[in-house]
Amino acid sequence: MKKVLITGGAGFIGSHLADELLAKGYEVRALDTLSPQVHGHGRQRPDYLDKEVELIVGDVCDKEAVEQALRGVDAVYHFAAAVGVGQSMYEVAHYTRVNNLGTAVLLEALIARPVERLVIASSMSLYGEGLYRTPSGQVREGGERSLEQLRRADWELHDADGTTLQPVPTPESKSPALASVYALSKFDQERLCLMTGRAYQIPTVALRFFNAYGPRQALSNPYTGVLAIFASRLLNDSPPRIFEDGLQQRDFVSVYDVARACRLALETPAAAGEVFNVGSGEPQTVRAIATRLARVMGREGIEPEILGKYRVGDIRHCFSDIGKARKVLGYEPQVRLDEGMAELAQWLAGQAAEDRVAQASAELSARGLTV
Incomplete structure (x- = not known):
């Protein structure tokens, strides 16, 4: 039996990983600051966190808290992070502190x-x-769309002759193109960990999560995953709000598959020093996801609100090539989207959410971060 530390272990993905590890006989400790934006005020231990998880309430930027959390552990999952593309574009210091400095303190x-x-x-x-x-x-990397293009609601990427480019699965070999402060901080986290692991012989694995969904998402956090944001609106009988035309494609992966991939990254010797995509490998349009979620939640009459606006930091299409994870980790998504969304809807039926989406949108607009 090994003892594992999960920073951010009281959160959405961290708590599901804790369940996965406990079921396989590991001991689990979590270090989590219980951020009010995610967990609400009061810093109470979440009810969903398994009682066998040892929870240390502390900040990943606090050296003493980190050192305490590391005592006696054999492996570490570093999940603690401020999450949100839009918010990162104006809370720059906060995102840099938590994501960059927090990783440096841990390392x-x-x-x-x-x-x-x-x-x-x-x-x-x-x-x-x-x-x-x-x-x-020819397969090529997508460039940035110009503001002039976006202002005329021309959302797709084009070749030099104006022909629309077709999106294809994205492998780990694609060069980074950092479009937000959040993206930059996640890239820094990844590189810092791999670089330090290599220098000090700490076998390190980086997992690039795509759009994870499932029970326990923070429904009152307007900067969390898109499905949770849509669910918050629908629970309040309001339409999901979608930037651009809603036809942008993403990769939605069940949190149970993510947790399984995380365990495999711990247990697979050949994973050390490598980077892996963790997704479903199946593209879905954001508009279709919003419509499907409304249907499974019994709110078929609520159509998504298509804003026709661009949010700074957003991209058009990105979905995963999971061939490397299949080959090296033995990872295979097991939860089909219909099954996962049905379970999500069942969980949502017992939840309440404070709809802060309009407030978040106003914050972005006031700072000129929507076009």
């Missing part, structure tokens, strides 16, 4: 107290645009 502690494995939660956001195919069949 300095690990240099003094090495572990058998470090797994860092990275993000698909660091890709920026995914890969695209030209009409001639």
Whole structure:
């Protein structure tokens, strides 16, 4: 039996990973600051966190809290992070502190107290645009869309002759294209961990999560995953609000599949030093996801509100190529989207959410971060 530390372990993905590890016989400790934006005020232990998880309430930027959390552990999952593309564009210091400085504090502690494995939660956001195919069949990286293009509601990426490019699955080999402060901070987290792990012989694995969904998402956090944001609106009988035209494609993956991939990253010797996409490998449009969620929640009459606006930091299409994770980790998504959303709807039926989406949108608009 090994003892594992999960920073951010009281959160959405961290708590599901704790369940996965406990079921396999691991001991689990969590370090979590219980941020009010995620957990509400009061800093109470979440009811969903398994009673066998040892919870240390503390800040990942606090050296003493980190050192305490590391005592006696054999492996570390570093999930603690401020999450949100839009918010990161104006709370720059907060995102840089939590994500960059917090990782640096953890790594300095690990240099003094090495572990058998470090797994860092990275993000698909660091890709920026995914890969695209030209009409001639050439695969190329998507560039940035100009403000002039976005102002005329021309959302797609085009070739030099104006032909629309077709999105294709994005592998780990794609170059980063950092479109937000959040993306930059996740890239820094990933690189810092892999670099330090290599230098100090700490086997390290980076997992680039795509859009995870499932029970326990923070429904009152307007900067969390898109499905949770849509669910918050629908629970309050309000339409999901979608930027651009809603036809942008993303990769939605069940949190149970994410947790399984995380365990495999711990247990697979060949994973050390590598980066893996963790997604479903199946693209879905954001508009279709909003419509499907309304249906499974019994709110078929609430159509999504298509804003026709661009949010700074957003990209058009990105969905995963999971071939490397399949080959090296033996990872295979097991939860189909219909099944996962049905379970999500069942969980949502017993939840309440404070709808803060309009407030978040106003924050972005006031700072000129929507076009």
